Amino acid sequence: NAGVTQTPKFRVLKTGQSMTLLCAQDMNHEYMYWYRQDPGMGLRLIHYSVGEGTTAKGEVPDGYNVSRLKKQNFLLGLESAAPSQTSVYFCASGQTGTGYHGYTFGSGTRLTVV
Amino acid sequence: AQTVTQSQPEMSVQEAETVTLSCTYDTSESDYYLFWYKQPPSRQMILVIRQEAYKQQNATENRFSVNFQKAAKSFSLKISDSQLGDAAMYFCAYMDTDKLIFGTGTRLQVFP
Numbered sequence: 001n002a003g004v005t006q007t008p009k010f011r012v013l014k015t016g017q018s019m020t021l022l023c024a025q026d027m028n029h030e031y032m033y034w035y036r037q038d039p040g041m042g043l044r045l046i047h048y049s050v051g052e053g054t055t056a057k058g059e060v061p062d063g064y065n066v067s068r069l070k071k072q073n074f075l076l077g078l079e080s081a082a083p084s085q086t087s088v089y090f091c092a093s094g095q096t097g098t099g100y101h102g103y104t105f106g107s108g109t110r111l112t113v114v
Numbered sequence: 115a116q117t118v119t120q121s122q123p124e125m126s127v128q129e130a131e132t133v134t135l136s137c138t139y140d141t142s143e144s145d146y147y148l149f150w151y152k153q154p155p156s157r158q159m160i161l162v163i164r165q166e167a168y169k170q171q172n173a174t175e176n177r178f179s180v181n182f183q184k185a186a187k188s189f190s191l192k193i194s195d196s197q198l199g200d201a202a203m204y205f206c207a208y209m210d211t212d213k214l215i216f217g218t219g220t221r222l223q224v225f226p
Contacts, residue, residue: 031212040123042205042218047142058213084146090159094213103214105159 002026006091006106013081013113021076021109023091025095030095032064032074033058036087043090049074081113117210120217127196128225134181135191135220136190137206139221143166146210148189153203153219162204165189198224 004025013019023032030051035043035058045058049068063085065077074093078085088110094103117140127133139148150162165173165182173180176199181190193200201224206217 033214035216040218042120043216045213045215048213056212059215088157092159094214102161102164104149108157 004091004093004104004106006089006109008109009107010110011112013078013111015081015083015113017081018077018079019079019111021089021091021111023074023076023093023106025072025074025093027093027095027104028071029093029095029104030071031103032068033092033094034064034074034076035090036060036085036090037090037108038087039064043097046076046089081111083113085111086113087111116143116208116210116213116215118206118215118217120206120220122220123218124221124223126223126225127200128197129168130142131196131197132194133196133222134191135193135204135206135222137189137191137217139189139206139208141187141208141210146182146208149207149209149214150178150180150189150191150210151207151216152200153205153207154199155202159205163191193222196224200224200225 033048034046047066052071091106092103146167148165150168152160163175176196203219205219
C-alpha cells in the first residue's frame with residue numbers, strides 16, 4: 001500500500017544545475033499534481049495532469065517542466081536551478097467523481113539551490 | 115480565478131477546549147469541493163474533512179466539524195476536545211473541475 005512515492009526526499013543543487021523529481025502512484029488515479037510549499041505561502045500549484053499524456057500549467061509554472069508519459073508517473077524537471085526554487089515540493093494524485101475522497105500526497109522533497 | 119483565504123496565521127487552544135479555524139474562498143462555480151488538510155511537523159499532508167458544495171449538511175468527522183456557508187463562501191473548521199496531537203498547520207483547500215487550490219495555512223498550537 002505505497003500510495004504516492006516521491007524521489008528523492010532531499011537534494012542540494014548548485015545554481016544552473018538540472019534535476020528531475022519523480023512522483024509515482026499506485027492507485028490508478030487520473031489526476032496528478034506538483035506543488036511547492038514556501039513559508040507563509042501555503043502550497044502553490046506548479047503543474048498538473050488530468051491524464052496520461054496531458055499536462056497543464058498551474059499558478060507558478062515558470063522554470064519548471066513536467067511530463068506524464070505513463071499514468072502512474074509524473075515527473076517535474078528543473079532545467080537550470082535558481083535559488084528562488086529552494087522549496088519543499090509535494091506531489092499529489094486524485095480522482096474526481098462519485099465517492100471522491102480527496103487527494104493523496106507524497107511525503108515531499110526538500111530542495112535547496114545554492 | 116479561484117482563491118482561498120485563511121486570515122489567521124496562528125491560533126492557540128488549551129487542551130480539551132474548542133477552537134475554530136476560518137476559511138473563505140472566492141468562486142463563480144456552483145459545484146465544487148472544499149477540504150481541510152492537516153500538516154504535522156512530519157510534513158505529511160493528511161485529509162481531515164471534506165465538504166461537497168451541493169450538500170447542505172455540514173460534514174463531521176469525529177471531533178472535527180465544519181460550518182459551511184455557501185452564500186457567504188465561508189468554510190470554517192471546528193476542533194472539539196482539542197488534543198496535543200492536533201498541533202499542526204491546517205490548510206483549507208478548494209477544488210472544482212481539476213485543480214486543488216490551497217490557502218496559506220493556519221498554525222495551531224495546543225497547550226496542556
